[in-house]
Amino acid sequence: MRRIQTFFYLAFLVSASVCAQNKQLLYDFYEIPQSLMVNPGVKTSEKWHTGIPLISGLAFQAGTSGVTVNDLFANDGIDFTTKVRERVLDAMTRKDDFSTTSQIEGFNIGFRGRNRPDDYYTFGMYGETDIIVYWPRDLAILAFEGNGGANIGRSFDLGDLSLRGEMVNVFHFGINRKISNTLTVGGRAKLYSSIFQFQSTGNVGSFRTTQGLNNIHVTTLSADMQLRTAGIKEFFDILDDDSVSARDEFPSLFTKRVLLGGNLGLGFDAGFSYNLNPQTTITASILDVGFIYQSKDIQNYTLKGSASTEGITVFIPEDIDNVDNDLWQELVDDIEEALPYEENAEGYISFRPVKVYGSIRYDFGEGGNRFENCGCGINAGGGTNRDYYRNSVGGQLFIMKRPRGIQAALTGFYQRRFGRVLSLKTTYTVDKYSLANVGLGLNLQAGPINFYVMGDNLLSYRNVADSHYASLLFGFNIISWNSN
Numbered sequence: 001m002r003r004i005q006t007f008f009y010l011a012f013l014v015s016a017s018v019c020a021q022n023k024q025l026l027y028d029f030y031e032i033p034q035s036l037m038v039n040p041g042v043k044t045s046e047k048w049h050t051g052i053p054l055i056s057g058l059a060f061q062a063g064t065s066g067v068t069v070n071d072l073f074a075n076d077g078i079d080f081t082t083k084v085r086e087r088v089l090d091a092m093t094r095k096d097d098f099s100t101t102s103q104i105e106g107f108n109i110g111f112r113g114r115n116r117p118d119d120y121y122t123f124g125m126y127g128e129t130d131i132i133v134y135w136p137r138d139l140a141i142l143a144f145e146g147n148g149g150a151n152i153g154r155s156f157d158l159g160d161l162s163l164r165g166e167m168v169n170v171f172h173f174g175i176n177r178k179i180s181n182t183l184t185v186g187g188r189a190k191l192y193s194s195i196f197q198f199q200s201t202g203n204v205g206s207f208r209t210t211q212g213l214n215n216i217h218v219t220t221l222s223a224d225m226q227l228r229t230a231g232i233k234e235f236f237d238i239l240d241d242d243s244v245s246a247r248d249e250f251p252s253l254f255t256k257r258v259l260l261g262g263n264l265g266l267g268f269d270a271g272f273s274y275n276l277n278p279q280t281t282i283t284a285s286i287l288d289v290g291f292i293y294q295s296k297d298i299q300n301y302t303l304k305g306s307a308s309t310e311g312i313t314v315f316i317p318e319d320i321d322n323v324d325n326d327l328w329q330e331l332v333d334d335i336e337e338a339l340p341y342e343e344n345a346e347g348y349i350s351f352r353p354v355k356v357y358g359s360i361r362y363d364f365g366e367g368g369n370r371f372e373n374c375g376c377g378i379n380a381g382g383g384t385n386r387d388y389y390r391n392s393v394g395g396q397l398f399i400m401k402r403p404r405g406i407q408a409a410l411t412g413f414y415q416r417r418f419g420r421v422l423s424l425k426t427t428y429t430v431d432k433y434s435l436a437n438v439g440l441g442l443n444l445q446a447g448p449i450n451f452y453v454m455g456d457n458l459l460s461y462r463n464v465a466d467s468h469y470a471s472l473l474f475g476f477n478i479i480s481w482n483s484n
Contacts, residue, residue, distance in 0.1 A: 021101045021130070021355060022398045023059065024411040024427050025441035025454040026473060028273075028283055028359050031423050032443050032452050033110055033477050036122055038357060039285035040174050040186030041271035044120045045481070048111040049450075052476040057105035057126065059473045089144060092135045094160050095404065099132035105475070106169075120176040122188070127195075127258070130353060131165030134404060147209040147219070158205035158223055164403050166197040166350065168292070169258045174269070182275040192265035194292050195257040196231035197350050201403045205303075221339060222306035228348055229301075230263055230294035265292030267352055279389065281361045288352040295347040305339040359396040363389035390417050398431075407432065420481075421445050429456070441473075450477040 029035050030042045033049040034057045051057060108124035138156040145151055174188030205223030238250050256262070267290015273283045366389055396411040409431035417423045422444055429437040434457055441454035456471040 021353070021400060022409045022411075022429070022431070023473065024396055024398060024409065024413070024429055025425055025439050025456065027357050027396055027398075028361060029415070029423070029425055029441060029443065029452075031417075031445070032450070032475075033108065033122075033479065034105075034452075034475060036110070036174065036176060036186070037108075037126075038287065039271040039273070039283055040176060040188045040269050041184050041273050041285065042176070042186070042283065043178075043184045043273050044110075044176050046110070046112075046120075047480045049109070049477050049479045051105055051108035051124070052478070053107045054104065055476050056108050057103065057473075057475040059101075059103040059471070084144070089137075089141055092137060094134060094137045094157075096135040097132055097402075098135070099130075100165075101128070101130050103128045108477075118178040121174070122176070123171075123173040125169065125171050127167070127169050129165075129167045131163075132402060133163040133165075134160070136160040136162075142207065147207070151209065153210055154208065156207040158207060158225060159203045161203050161225070162201050162403050164199040164201060166292075167195040168197075169193045169195065169262075171260075172269075184273045186269075186271050188269040190267040190269070190288070190290060191260075192267060192290065192292050192352070193258060193260045194231055194263040194265065194294065194350075195254065196229075196235065197263070197292065197294055198227065198229045198232060199350060199403075200225070200227040202226075218308055220306070220308040223303045223339065225303045227301045228294070228350075229299050230348075230350075231257065231297045233299045234297050263292055263294045263296050265350075265352075266290055271357075279363045281363070282359065283361070284358040285356070287355040287357075289354055290352045292350050292352070293347065294350055298345045298347055300344050300346060300348075302342045302344070303339065304342075307339040354401045356399040357396065359394055361392050361394035363392050365390035388417065391415065392417075396427075425454075427456075439471075445479070448478050448480060450479045451475075 023038050026032065026035055027038045028042060030044070033046065033051070035042050036044070037057070104127050106125040106127065108122070108126075110120060110122040113119040113121060138160045139158070142151075142156045147154075147156075169192070171191040171193070172188050174186060176184065176186040178184050203223075203225040205221070205225055208220045210218055210220070234253060235250070238253065267288055269285065269287045269289070271283065271285030273281055275281050392413075392415040394413055396413065398409040398411070400407045409429055411427050411429040413425060413427045415423065415425040422442070424443075425441040427437075427439040427441075429439065431437070436459060437457045438459050439454065439456040440458060441452065443450070443452045451474075453474040454472070
């Protein structure tokens with residue numbers, strides 16, 4: 001039980017600092033090779049690229065849809081308990097969440113086919129962490145106020161407990177094909193190696209206290225709840241062992257899980273870009289349609305049943321000498337019989353959080369030919385795909401499947417290109433975390449060296465503690481456009 005409490009505590013601390021998976025700045029930023037990771041069908045012009053290992057693609061995002069650090073700890077003269085009451089318990093709902101997503105690329109390589117120059121092949125490896133914890137509103141009120149007083153007769157919903165998380169290493173191989181000057185399609189196969197996974201979703205149950213007949217109160221608990229975990233027990237066993245050899249086992253186990261030694265799964269990405277006319281382009285992609293079969297290092301916890309109790313009834317004075325631990329133990333045994341807590345090691349299938357992007361882009365301000373002699377197959381024959389425009393405006397839609405429904409974001413953007421060397425993209429995004437998320441992305445091409453950096457919700461940087469959202473993406477690549 002102590003492990004479960006520690007696990008939930010760590011998951012909550014991590015998730016309270018990082019959130020969301022939307023990469024609206026990177027999406028359709030086709031000058032950057034990593035844009036292929038959010039749309040395998042984005043148009044490509046390079047002959048080949050290679051990311052600099054471990055720093056080719058780093059993504060960190062942080063925030064909360066509910067309370068901020070400043071809401072609770074600002075020196076504003078308001079009592080802390082009052083802040084918790086007004087800004088957390090009264091303001092946050094069960095739809096608010098804390099979530100974390102981060103990605104680190106191990107390597108990323110792409111090249112154009114020698115015999116099929118219309119095809120651009122990519123392969124690589126990256127690690128991803130994704131955790132979401134929904135705010136357990138009723139349980140938080142129960143913990144803060146207790147079940148007495150005004151809460152007599154209130155039914156607290158145990159289904160407010162909902163969380164899911166995983167750390168997974170992904171090996172991928174993709175093909176981007178130029179069908180014509182107007183259509184590019186792409187797909188990517190993925191092999192997942194899970195490091196750990198947990199989920200507790202679809203819980204139902206209630207906790208209710210009412211006036212009793214034989215005692216002051218009667219408490220009724222009904223629950224059908226489950227926590228599934230895979231890959232966690234072995235890590236906790238190592239942490240519980242204080243020996244030197246155990247500490248050495250931790251990185252060894254982690255490396256093993258990264259290199260296909262964990263629970264395995266399969267998935268795919270797909271996408272396309274289509275020119276409605278020389279200046280208007282629509283794009284769409286779907287990512288992480290896949291699953292992992294969790295069969296190793298499984299430890300699941302279940303709580304199912306219902307029980308009512310009025311506590312221990314003692315008649316004074318005749319039973320005064322019989323009040324001992326046996327009475328309490330009998331009470332505990334009765335509750336456990338009616339509401340059994342069990343553990344098992346049954347395998348299960350976990351599905352990856354599916355993401356969908358879509359966009360429409362209008363280009364204007366002709367700037368001439370983008371790349372000369374790039375060896376791009378269909379692209380090399382001239383026409384609209386060799387011409388580039390200095391400016392682009394448009395809109396993007398992001399949708400993600402979450403345990404409690406769809407999470408969506410809408411983005412407007414403007415992109416400016418300064419020749420072959422520099423591109424800037426600014427975005428304005430509306431989602432559940434912010435209604436005024438202004439982002440800025442920069443892509444710099446210095447010879448074969450490519451560097452990009454992107455930041456979100458820039459207006460909040462004046463007071464990061466009061467921000468609901470912040471993110472940073474950056475990376476380095478080596479790109480060959482011509483013969484370099």
